[in-house]
Amino acid sequence: MILAQWDRRIRRATELTSTYPFAAEGLRFYTRVATFQKGLYAEIQKSLADSPKISSARPLRDELDLFLLLPHFSGFLSLIQQIAPAPLAEAATELAQKGPAGWQQAIENFWHGDLELAAPVDPAEDVHAGDSHEASSSDRLLAWIYLQPYAEYLADHRETLIVDGTPSTCPLCGGKPIVGVLRSEGDGAKKSLICMMCAHEWNFRRIYCPACGEGREPQMAFYSAPEIAHVRVDVCDTCHTYLKSIDLTKTGLAVAVVDELATIPLDLWAREHGYEKLQINLLGT
Ligand SMILES: [Zn+2]
Numbered sequence: 001m002i003l004a005q006w007d008r009r010i011r012r013a014t015e016l017t018s019t020y021p022f023a024a025e026g027l028r029f030y031t032r033v034a035t036f037q038k039g040l041y042a043e044i045q046k047s048l049a050d051s052p053k054i055s056s057a058r059p060l061r062d063e064l065d066l067f068l069l070l071p072h073f074s075g076f077l078s079l080i081q082q083i084a085p086a087p088l089a090e091a092a093t094e095l096a097q098k099g100p101a102g103w104q105q106a107i108e109n110f111w112h113g114d115l116e117l118a119a120p121v122d123p124a125e126d127v128h129a130g131d132s133h134e135a136s137s138s139d140r141l142l143a144w145i146y147l148q149p150y151a152e153y154l155a156d157h158r159e160t161l162i163v164d165g166t167p168s169t170c171p172l173c174g175g176k177p178i179v180g181v182l183r184s185e186g187d188g189a190k191k192s193l194i195c196m197m198c199a200h201e202w203n204f205r206r207i208y209c210p211a212c213g214e215g216r217e218p219q220m221a222f223y224s225a226p227e228i229a230h231v232r233v234d235v236c237d238t239c240h241t242y243l244k245s246i247d248l249t250k251t252g253l254a255v256a257v258v259d260e261l262a263t264i265p266l267d268l269w270a271r272e273h274g275y276e277k278l279q280i281n282l283l284g285t
């Protein structure tokens with residue numbers, strides 16, 4: 001049962017709330033969001049249960065079932081209004097007021113767009129707010145969080161894709177990696193990346209920058225802190241981008257996307273040292 005993957009995330013977030021008190025607020029928010037996402041995934045599963053598997057040749061984002069997705073969107077916005085930090089909660093209130101046509105536009109713009117995201121800002125300072133051609137960064141963040149379970153369902157229910165090489169973006173949907181994973185293989189570890197949109201995991205080279213393609217060892221480095229030994233920050237000194245990797249050879253208990261969210265001190269370290277994150281997470285970090 002694939003719903004178990006949502007339960008693992010929720011359980012891990014609850015666990016880490018006490019391990020990393022500095023992340024407790026963000027993790028509590030995440031737990032509520034993931035619980036909603038699990039429910040939406042279950043709805044999608046119920047509705048699409050009889051659909052045949054989609055061919056791996058068809059790009060994942062060619063699908064978009066608005067009849068299925070739109071009816072649950074207002075419930076999602078009310079939840080965000082109640083539980084999110086101020087800028088995102090305000091953005092949810094504004095988007096809620098736009099009604100179904102506005103919701104559809106926000107969903108379509110994001111799904112068919114470049115999947116670029118920025119941290120939510122005060123609506124008054126958002127240069128794109130009110131511009132009908134470009135959705136505000138907060139609307140994009142909301143659409144992203146909402147569409148994740150749908151993208152993940154589509155990724156889970158398609159034919160296996162044979163991937164050529166080690167692409168820097170998701171071979172299924174084109175999303176950027178949100179976190180890396182290290183698993184043991186022989187005497188060493190193999191690396192894979194997890195998609196920010198559909199949660200698909202694909203193999204990747206150990207020393208290679210997914211942002212700029214740098215592959216020279218001195219330019220590619222990593223940092224880790226003794227208190228959070230199973231998570232490292234992979235940095236690129238050519239394009240000054242970073243992405244965290246969760247080392248499952250050090251703890252099998254970790255759930256990559258959740259441990260990524262919780263390890264805020266590593267983001268602070270990276271930013272202080274002039275690195276910018278390849279892909280922000282749903283806390284806007
Ligand atoms: Zn993907």
Ligand SMILES: [Zn+2]
Pocket residue numbers: 209210211212213214236237238239240241
């Ligand atoms: Zn780079």
